[in-house]
Amino acid sequence: MATNKTTETQENAFDFIHSFVDNDQKKTDSFRLIELMQEWSGFEAKMWGPSIIGFGSYHYKYASGHEGDAPLIAFSPRKAAFSLYVYSAREDNKHLLDNFGKFKITKGCIYIKKLSDIDLTVLEKMCRDSIAYLEEHYACGCRK
Template structure:
């Protein structure tokens, strides 16, 4: 039996999620700013994916194993410790952009940012747009 993805698009209200999940007013402000920026960069409305990821657009993927599913083109989660930015692009292209991003930590599948003031938003825009192009041009390439 095929395994179902845990993180799927839901009908949960993005603003209800932020208002109930994010306690810091500055983090709420950053979350709403990220929503506006990612909406502008992607051309898609913000949607909840699973219980805590805010995503933009949809990308269908299929692994060689046959496992397939959907994921947002770009996404973030306003976690307690830091924002998790889900931006997957060509590793070579992202390497040079990440060098210019500012203060962040790299996770296995995401970029951790404490607050938006720590990073260069123009570089984040380039990363997001590169991720969208990468996923549109390489439909089976996900991490």
């Protein structure tokens, strides 16, 4: 069985931002996202793999038998755009995207260019909603 590449590491999230992010606005937005996600999740920033900054964790196991750990919420300050891992599309929360702002979305994440493109109140709701869903449906590190 394949092993997960995205696991929690001992790298420092702040050091990662200083060394990886070469745009001042993206650096400022990265530090602001850390501040906000720490507040909303109650967890310190941890590096997951080489470039994802995550908060808290949960354990998942698929019907196939594949299992692992993942952050409750996370982001990555990628070169082209921020990748936000904060949202699960469910019928009861799809409306959150209506007033979110300027973004692109795929099955796994939401892409934004900068924080000023989105509504931070909606981002908070997405984060808190995702955390509540994961706490209800998975074994969370927050319960340890």
